[in-house]
Amino acid sequence: MASTIKDIARKLNISVSTVSYALNNGPRSVPDEVKQRVLDTAKELQYRPNRVARSLITRRTYTIGIVPSEAGTDIVLSPYLQNALNGVVNAAEELHYDVLFFTRYDQSRTREMSDVLLDGRVDGLIFLAPPQHAPVLDIIVDHKVPHIVIAGEQRPTSIQYSVDNESGVRAVVEHLFELGHRRFGHIHGRMQMEDAIERHDYFCKFVKDLGGEYRDAWIQPGNFTMEGGEEGMNRILQSPDIPSAIFCANDEIAIGAIRSARRKGLDVPADLSIAGFDNVPLSSVMFPAITTVRQPVDRIASLATQALVAMIEGDSQPSSKVFETELIVRDSTSRPKEDR
């Protein structure tokens, strides 16, 4: 059995409070001589503090929880989640926090989920791209647990760290328009997610604003995955006539879309321009390299983590932030065929 402060106290014939103060360097002072004896005995007995017992009193665990946007197999294979997690881990390491990854984020069981998130194992929570109207989030807000939402819908009650989808989408659409495209398609993400909705809506808005054309048949779901992108593109290509440019809600969709187009004998970008969003590592080494919108996921996640810890430690009440994007033009977009 592991030894406790009681064991140290007994061995030294002093009280547990003195041991506690000696071990923690305060808040009550302990004479150096006593402190040294406590430390020596602790080492001798291989004493290790039990943080569970400690946090029962202090209500602090030095652990932050990360809540992925959905449960399911292979979620950690998503480049977006990987980058976000990387940012969280980077910041957490510096702040001396560990990261608890909640594996069971099942939308359909609000009660069970909130019980897990609120069971005392973490000091604060980071929600990663939560679905719209997530009831758990209401409960978290209710309980005043420190938390930050990345890429979620606006809620006055929660601090949001999100990317500026408006300027990002505007940049892509304008880029395609300037190349000469007038007929646009879109393969969107999971429409429960804020980024998917915004990118879809801004796509429609900017195409309309510029006087371009889009049709219902050219707008298809892509689920933020490669498979989804492939299927979405298959459906678009079933139209009697097809658009000359496709904006995909993320790079994985774009990769799938390119694969589908190729399979149907279309050349990207000669026959069809395809653009993505996120700038995941793969997008630059793919053939063709994908035109995309960079968003600083790591940085968003790092700063969110720092802000969360600031909330936890009561240093400050941070405010929501919107992060800038940057258009990266590569080889998957070019002038439309009819122009040449």
Next chain:
Amino acid sequence: MASTIKDIARKLNISVSTVSYALNNGPRSVPDEVKQRVLDTAKELQYRPNRVARSLITRRTYTIGIVPSEAGTDIVLSPYLQNALNGVVNAAEELHYDVLFFTRYDQSRTREMSDVLLDGRVDGLIFLAPPQHAPVLDIIVDHKVPHIVIAGEQRPTSIQYSVDNESGVRAVVEHLFELGHRRFGHIHGRMQMEDAIERHDYFCKFVKDLGGEYRDAWIQPGNFTMEGGEEGMNRILQSPDIPSAIFCANDEIAIGAIRSARRKGLDVPADLSIAGFDNVPLSSVMFPAITTVRQPVDRIASLATQALVAMIEGDSQPSSKVFETELIVRDSTSRPKEDR
């Protein structure tokens, strides 16, 4: 303030033990009528069990800890770690465990580290490619904490899940030899890590066995990273004469090596064959696609997690496992120039 079982008991004028048994469905039976009233009151008071208090007694947290091979920035960007983490998360989700990612695995502070790992927040630990002779591991063994080591050195005291580096390296070297190569170089990983050591040693052994040639100048460190691979290759290319084939200890090194070779005006594979290890996603979409050795990292991690939980729950004492590899021949290797 959140409500506790005490609040429920008081409100219902019954004892806390009855409330506890009602909430937990046992081990003592509670009449349905009472149970229902407890459940109703729990809901009404927005009661949520405090798992920290519970685990202080039960010594169970339903959390497994994952210990990365080193601390540092951007560790979650490593494809190997990502795949392993994905496997752990997949299995953990199914088993209803969450995953605590330890961010502060600092080799130089054994004491601090082991305190963190042993502070009661997790039921068991998974070590991911720990460095050789890691003193923390000794302490973990000492404390009889359930744990499994992935890709670590053999230790009779710990259960190991590792990949069969011998057959993997043999397959690449034989592949290169059959293509006609006789002069081999190697860019190795961090030599504190078992996989790096084994791949290096087996490389030397099999080249020798087959009657091929390698020289000290052709064996360079690559640190398991793209940058390392690039630098390693730069050094190899400084030799007056160079090998015709390079085996890299992982795919990231290979990617860096290819980049370096290209920069010096060499064509891969025409001028130089380069092979990797791991089969990370990038390796198949790279240009040229990389010849590599597939190892089932996700599966290793999933099975390790399942085995760990079995240990935790006392169901069984699993044994160490070695996993098979598979050579995947792609476009970065071909017959040497002089042959043509």
Next chain:
DNA sequence: ATGAAAGCGCTAACAT
């Protein structure tokens, strides 16, 4: 300067 004791929220042995 330091000991005694209360108690964090919960489980479970011990009573009745």
Next chain:
DNA sequence: ATGTTAGCGCTTTCAT
């Protein structure tokens, strides 16, 4: 069938 109570290991208030 159910209440009382002793902790789990720790922090911290209250005494002295």
